[in-house]
Every structure is written in structure tokens, then in C-alpha cells.
Amino acid sequence: MSQCCLQGFQWDGTPEGKESTLANNKAYVTGSNPDVAIMVIADLFGWTFINERLLSDHYAKEADATVFMPDFFGGDVIPSEIIRDNSRLREFDLSGFHKHNAKEIRWPELLSCVKALRSQYKRIGVLGYCYGGWSSFRLGSQSHSPPLVDCISAAHPTWLTEEEIDDIGVPVQILAPEVDPLFTPELKAYANSVIPTKSVPYDYQFFPGVEHSFATRGNPNDEKERRAMVRGKNAQVAWMREWLHG
Template sequence: MATISKCCISGFKWEGTPTGRDTKLGDLNTYTAVGASGAESDGKGVAILYIHDAFGWTFVNARLLCDAYAEEVGAAVYMPDFFAGEVIPADILNDGKRWGEYDFPGFMARNSRENRWSQIQSAAAALKEEYAKVAVVGFCFGGWGAFQLGSEEFNPRLVDCISVAHPSNLTTNDIDNISVPVQICAPEVDAWFTPALKKYATEVIPTKGVAFDYQHFPGVEHGFATRVDPEKEGEKRAMLRAKRAQVAWLSEWLHGE
């Protein structure tokens, strides 16, 4: 199993001002974005649960992505705080000399699957009560959570589709139990989503009777979909390609027939 490393905490903060607002989903602090054609809690609309990466619910890049999904998919997007108020300082992203300032092993222990799964499940269930359809996007830490929400253990379904990019802590059991349409955006280099897990996913998921979209991103690493340097053309293109792919996937399963 990989440990917290450069791939999880390196990258860049993006320029921009989020346009959503801080609300509550159950008892969780939550960033909420609603596009021009999205609607909050009308019982007929569609929602996206965004499960953030290690930089949490206040990270500007994540909030900008929520805004983009809300506008481009036409959905209400909710990103709860799944780290109990703990925030990794975003300004250490591109300063390797500062990585030692933070207790990453302790952070991983405090925010393990066992400690956070009940909150993730409750957040999805709350949205399912209010919206006709619910999708999940998950990045890094959020990847395993998205797969868990799409598990066959939920009947009726808890969510209608999932999309993940560079998932961490994913297991073969998570893959075995998937029962909803699933999209994976996979970088070429990833210490968490290893070649063995990639191979397992691409062999097993097509046998599960669900729609499957596997997107390969050459030349980029773990974190590319949320923390690339926008000044680097190859990285920027990969990030934008991932966003476009996710918007198309979410739109299909939230608005398609």
C-alpha cells in the first residue's frame, strides 16, 4: 500500500474566485454550487456529491471544479467537509521544503476509510432523499468513497453513477462490488492506482454489466485532475480533457434517457 508522498501533496493552486456558498449537508459543513440550469432540493433535479482529495473542502481548485460541474452539467454540486475541519495548508503545494511541517501519517490515520465512511454514506443518502438522481465524483481520497457508494450492497441504489480520477486506497473488493455506471480517469504514473489495479479494473468491471468508461492520460501523474500547473500545456490539456470527459459522463447518467 502506498503511503502519503509527493504525489498526494504536490501541485499548484489555480487562479479564480469560487462562486458557490458555504452551507450544510446534514451536520457537515459543505460547499454548494448551483449552475444556471441546476436546482437545489426540488425533488426532481439532479445532484453531484464531490468527495474531495487531501486538501479538503476549502481548497480553491476543488471549489472551482464544483462550480464548473454545476454550470456545465446543470446540477447542484455538494462538497462536504469529510475531514472534521482539518485542512492541509494549500500553500505548501508547490513548496517541497515545507512538506515536513504537516503530520501526514496522523492525517491519514484520522481520515481513514473506517473513520470517514459513515459520513460519506450519510451525505449521499441525504442527497438521494432530495434529488431524483445523484452522481458522485471522487479524487484521490474520494476515489474509494465513490466506489463504495456505487456498491451492489445498496438496493435500491444509493447513487446513479460515479466518476473517479487518480483514486487512492481503492481495493479489488471495491472493484468487485461496483454496480453502477463507472468512469475512471487514470494517469500514466500513479503510486496509488497501480498498474496491477488498473489491469484488475479494466478486466473485472466489463464483466459487471454496468457502463464503463476508462480514460488513460499519458505523461501525467497522480493529482493531475485537480492540481496541475495550468502554465504547462501538457498538464493543462490533461486536466481539461478529464473535466470534459467527466462532464459528458455525468450529463449522460444524470440527464440522459
Template structure:
């Protein structure tokens, strides 16, 4: 399976993550926050659970939405190197081989296991996924989970998403959608509107004009509008989590 290079672009924000390392189910995880009632799991993109940006996002969610956030490692201890990705040297990276080891079929069971562990621990659970994590949060919110594994989802520039994932979602759905996205295509965007609005679940579609796939984690201040989109995406996610994970 090939992955467009836009899925791999990254930009390291200033600042140092303030969380801690622990476990979720059988997975190593970055953890931020201390709310004992409300938890959120981030399913990371192809840069993995150690990428500073995703950990900084976890810190923001924990503080601003008053939740405990987990970023588990879903790549089995492996990570694509940041340097070649940030410098655009794609030839140094075996992306097809990496994706074969981290396909949907291989990683879905442990993603479900981590969500089940959170459901046992917390009264309310949310899931946020970027790029690679986008398909995963739709699967976490699928109707076949009874009782539900999560109470709401947010998907930012999702990849590996298929129409069946969209058709079967059964929890409140938020989409963060860049205008320029060869992965979350115009066809999938249209299908999302047509399908989710018929499912009887709360639906929030956030359109981000002029920015491209990966903007919500990368936040590159050298790209016009991208840092603003990153901040707007973070704020939208925080509001969504607060609305559906807190009683008041």
C-alpha cells in the first residue's frame, strides 16, 4: 500500500511535552493529565507516538478539556525517522514495508484493546485520530461495539478510511478537513456528509480553506495559514471533547 508523501510531513513545535510514560493495555503510552473520570485516546499518525507534536497536542487537550490523554504506541516499538521525513528525503524510508507491518488488520485488535482498557478505567472516553489514526477512530465508534467503546470521535485529515467505516459510525463525529487533501478525497468528504447526516448522530464538519493534509499535527509557521489552522483544529477538538465527555 502506497502512502502519499503529504502523510509524512512534519514540523516540530517549540516547547517540551510535559506528560509521562506509562502503559495502556499492553502498549507503551504517553500520558498527560489527571482526570480520573474522563479519558481520551489519540491514535497517532505515521510519525508515531514519540513525535513531539502529538504529545504537545495531548498536553493541550489534557489542560483545556480537563481529560486524561493517552498516546499509545501502535507501531510495535518501531518509528519512522523524523529527520528524513522533516527534510523530505522519502527515498531513505521504506514506507511500503512499514505499512505492511502496520496495516489496519494488524493494528486494529490492539487499538480496540486499548479502548477497552480505557472504558474499564474511565466513565467517559473519547478518541482523536490524525492521518493513519483517522480510520481507527471511526472503527472505535462503530455500531458493532455494544456497549460503545468510545463516546465521541474526532478525525483529522483521515487516511486509509473507507466508506464502510463512515456508514457504520454510531457516536458523535467531528471531522477536521483541510481543503487540499489527496487522501481524504472530495468523494470521501461528500460521502461523509451524505452518510453521517442520516445516522442520527451529532456531526461537526470543520472545513479549513487553503491548507493541506497533515496541517493539524505539523503546524508549520512557514506555510501560510497552517499554524492558524493547527490552533483552530486544536480549539475545535477541545470544544468537542468538552461537549461530549463532560456532564456540564
């Protein structure tokens, strides 16, 4: 991860869900479908970040699902004020975050949360942003039998490896901004060459002129970014509806 994972804009609005738990993790929960669930894996700003709570509300309504956004960062919360003042980016210990939330540390929590959903809901989708990129792919791995989830969507994925791309086994969607030092042109090309050989439905959405984090922290007052955010949200809603309801 890099400093681009901390930049962006905070949106206005009032989330409509509630705080609860999933497995042993605190979670933001919104929606009331008894059969269909979506797990949102947040970016670095985590489960309390208003932007991603507002997005979760949209998914609950528009994709007709109960949406869970758990805390996968052990209670660590980045002050939202940092997003409004780039001069404060250095206040956040990014290397420490990497160490505390490494894949091997958080994977058991991701696994237990999805298993808890699978025990209660008939259909499960995963939406991952930034940090949620590698984890959504791993949850959608073909190594899980039966599958842990029914579909995934990853926006500007971080820490995603070629091996995790190789192992995908469920319908997969990627939202890829043009400018992204973490989901590089080389990794984009790899995904687009390998995933079509995996016999799984694949939807690659390319967003010219926008940067990493546009889907969760784009500027709503910039027409280019606003249109990209809306298009991204609509694409993810359509993907979830197709594979969780279709």
C-alpha cells in the first residue's frame, strides 16, 4: 500500500444501518433480506468510515441484500480528518498498519465471518475495496469446496497477487482505475489474460482518468470523478443482483 490509499474526499450523508457483530468482529449492518448477504471489506479507513457505510446502504437497497461491513483492522481507525488535510497524511503509520493487518493475521477473521454468513444465508457476495481486493479474491478461491461465496467484486485492489488471480473460482468483477500504483498496468494485463481462461464469468470495468480509491473516496464535486463513482456503484449493484438473485 502507499499514500494514495489515504487520499480522497469524505462524503456528506447519514448512514441508515446499525452497529452489531459478525462472528467475533464488530460490524456495520444494513438491510434486511433473510436469504441474501453481501460482505463489504473496507479500505484503510475501515468499518466506521462514513463513505463506505453510505455505499453499504446503497447496496442493501439496490441489490436487495443484508450488508455486513466488519472491522478487519483490530479496532484501528484512521481519523477521518486526515482525508481532508493532506498535510496530515504523515500522521498515519502505514508501515505499522501493514504489519498489524498482514494477510496471515487477518485471514482467519475473514474466513470466520464468511462462514458465519454461509451458515445463515442462501447466497453470499463479497465487495472489496483496496485492502479488500486480495481478500475478496482469496475468499473466491477455487480451493474452497463447496465455495465460500457466490461472487466477488474488487475495486482498485491492493496486495493482490498473480497466484490469487490464478486461483479464482467464482464469478468475479474488477473495477480498475486508469491511474493506480497498486493495481498496476502489468497486473491489469495479467488479470485480463488469465481470468478468461478460468471458466468463470468475468466483468472488467475500466475507469479512464481516475485514480486509486475513486470508488470510495472520489470527489463528488468533480464531474469526472462523480460519474466514475456512480458508474462503479451501479456496476457493482448489477453484478451482485445478477449472481445473488438471478
